[in-house]
Amino acid sequence: MHLLPKLNNCKVTIVGLGYVGLPLAVQIDKTLNCHKTGQKLRRKIVGFDINQERISELKKGFDRTNEVKDNDLINGNNISFTNLESEIENSDVYIITVPTPIDSFNNPNLKPIEIASKLIGKTLKIRRDNELIKNIPIVLFESTVYPGLTQEICIPIIEAEMVGKVNKDFLCGYSPERINPGDRGRSIGDIVKITSGMDEITANWVDSFYASFIEAGTHKAKSIKIAETAKVIENTQRDLNIALVNELAIICRKLNIDTLDVLEAANTKWNFLDFRPGLVGGHCIGVDPYYLTHRATLAGYSPGVVLAGRRINNYMGDWIIEELVSVMTSEGFTLSRSTFLILGLTFKENCPDMRNSGVIKLIQKIKSYGISIVVVDPFIEKTDKNLPKKIDFYNKIPTNQKFEAIIAAVAHEQFKLLKTEFFKQLIVEKGKFVDIKGIIPRELNPIRL
Numbered sequence: 001m002h003l004l005p006k007l008n009n010c011k012v013t014i015v016g017l018g019y020v021g022l023p024l025a026v027q028i029d030k031t032l033n034c035h036k037t038g039q040k041l042r043r044k045i046v047g048f049d050i051n052q053e054r055i056s057e058l059k060k061g062f063d064r065t066n067e068v069k070d071n072d073l074i075n076g077n078n079i080s081f082t083n084l085e086s087e088i089e090n091s092d093v094y095i096i097t098v099p100t101p102i103d104s105f106n107n108p109n110l111k112p113i114e115i116a117s118k119l120i121g122k123t124l125k126i127r128r129d130n131e132l133i134k135n136i137p138i139v140l141f142e143s144t145v146y147p148g149l150t151q152e153i154c155i156p157i158i159e160a161e162m163v164g165k166v167n168k169d170f171l172c173g174y175s176p177e178r179i180n181p182g183d184r185g186r187s188i189g190d191i192v193k194i195t196s197g198m199d200e201i202t203a204n205w206v207d208s209f210y211a212s213f214i215e216a217g218t219h220k221a222k223s224i225k226i227a228e229t230a231k232v233i234e235n236t237q238r239d240l241n242i243a244l245v246n247e248l249a250i251i252c253r254k255l256n257i258d259t260l261d262v263l264e265a266a267n268t269k270w271n272f273l274d275f276r277p278g279l280v281g282g283h284c285i286g287v288d289p290y291y292l293t294h295r296a297t298l299a300g301y302s303p304g305v306v307l308a309g310r311r312i313n314n315y316m317g318d319w320i321i322e323e324l325v326s327v328m329t330s331e332g333f334t335l336s337r338s339t340f341l342i343l344g345l346t347f348k349e350n351c352p353d354m355r356n357s358g359v360i361k362l363i364q365k366i367k368s369y370g371i372s373i374v375v376v377d378p379f380i381e382k383t384d385k386n387l388p389k390k391i392d393f394y395n396k397i398p399t400n401q402k403f404e405a406i407i408a409a410v411a412h413e414q415f416k417l418l419k420t421e422f423f424k425q426l427i428v429e430k431g432k433f434v435d436i437k438g439i440i441p442r443e444l445n446p447i448r449l
């Protein structure tokens with residue numbers, strides 16, 4: 001029988017302090033009484049990240065992802081941030097929240113999660129060899145993975161590195177994160193957490209641990225594999241639903257029918273799902289389906305529907321620009337003497353994250369026609385290293401210039417407030433509006449998806 005960490009008094013290390021890891025660390029730190037039992041919680045939280053700059057910023061109380069309040073960092077209860085491995089050796093619980101991206105061939109890039117698993121293995125070895133703590137450590141993964149990855153890849157790495165065995169030297173669980181960055185109405189504590197463990201005892205411990213700080217409660221999955229699969233299919237389903245309306249948008253345009261009017265009509269049926277066409281980017285919806293299809297292919301099945309959805313969604317940026325350019329050339333615009341204004345660069349509204357943004361692909365397509373562009377995004381800093389090279393970038397819309405086309409690409413709150421007169425003063429005569437996100441007033445007759 002293992003001595004399990006005390007639920008109300010344990011040291012928790014979060015490995016990877018990005019959009020997922022930081023809010024999680026703060027949520028655990030902020031919860032002083034267990035939501036289930038009311039018991040007082042005395043936990044110590046250590047946030048670990050390999051990015052030294054991120055750690056220095058967090059220590060100063062600045063979160064560049066805008067997900068947590070500065071005050072929660074500076075005046076936290078018992079939370080600290082470090083990039084020193086030596087400071088995480090004596091923890092009871094390790095939660096891994098590192099990225100799980102794809103490579104240029106859309107295959108899973110497992111490097112970050114493999115490196116993090118090695119670090120955990122090394123740390124657990126030191127912890128055991130030096131007899132730092134009596135109880136058995138619990139390792140939890142939250143990164144999105146394909147079904148089986150935790151047990152097939154991560155656990156063997158930890159075992160090899162620590163020269164030990166799961167269920168003897170450490171316990172393991174998986175709990176996918178379902179947060180929606182930028183969504184102020186639905187934060188980590190408001191979303192039911194799926195939990196799982198390698199065996200019944202671990203699963204119960206993991207479930208009670210999350211239930212203590214997630215107000216919305218938990219769902220204990222029957223196995224780690226089920227919890228892993230639930231997460232990837234949530235995002236795969238969303239990707240496919242968007243792909244369907246995107247394809248509908250292409251068909252409607254060919255038939256000269258307004259897609260949004262069609263959706264508005266169809267939505268009056270109780271079981272019609274309300275999805276809107278648009279660009280799919282970021283590191284979840286556009287990435288997770290590839291984790292599922294990768295594992296399916298390894299298992300000898302070639303997924304058709306899921307990959308078809310991915311193809312449609314990846315094509316939308318090109319399609320929008322091809323349509324716009326065809327209209328403009330037929331009306332006599334000279335593309336090489338045109339400048340397009342693009343509203344928004346991030347992959348989604350009200351958030352500074354531009355990883356895998358569909359707008360970046362859109363920009364590449366526009367540039368391939370020799371068209372100049374001006375990009376405006378109030379959420380991105382001009383100094384951001386990820387900004388695409390050689391673009392005129394602003395935080396505010398420049399009003400000293402007129403554009404041949406204006407493309408509303410991201411529905412940031414600031415853009416939604418813009419009025420017809422404002423748009424009119426920015427556009428040349430017969431200039432075109434393209435409204436990807438329903439921001440541009442209808443009377444301006446925008447090309448809509």
Ligand SMILES: NC(=O)c1ccc[n+]([C@@H]2O[C@H](COP(=O)([O-])OP(=O)(O)OC[C@H]3O[C@@H](n4cnc5c(N)ncnc54)[C@H](O)[C@@H]3O)[C@@H](O)[C@H]2O)c1
Pocket residue numbers: 015016017018019020021048049050051054097098099100112115116119142143144145177178179180181283284
């Ligand atoms: N962002 C979301 O909306 C979201 C939602 C649900 C699930 N997820 C999943 O959660 C995971 C994390 O995503 P994210 O958006 O927080 O990523 P992120 O890029 O914002 O943050 C990851 C952090 O991990 C750090 N890191 C990388 N390798 C590390 C290592 N070996 N040791 C310590 N730190 C390391 C990075 O420096 C970075 O700060 C991914 O698997 C993602 O798919 C993300």
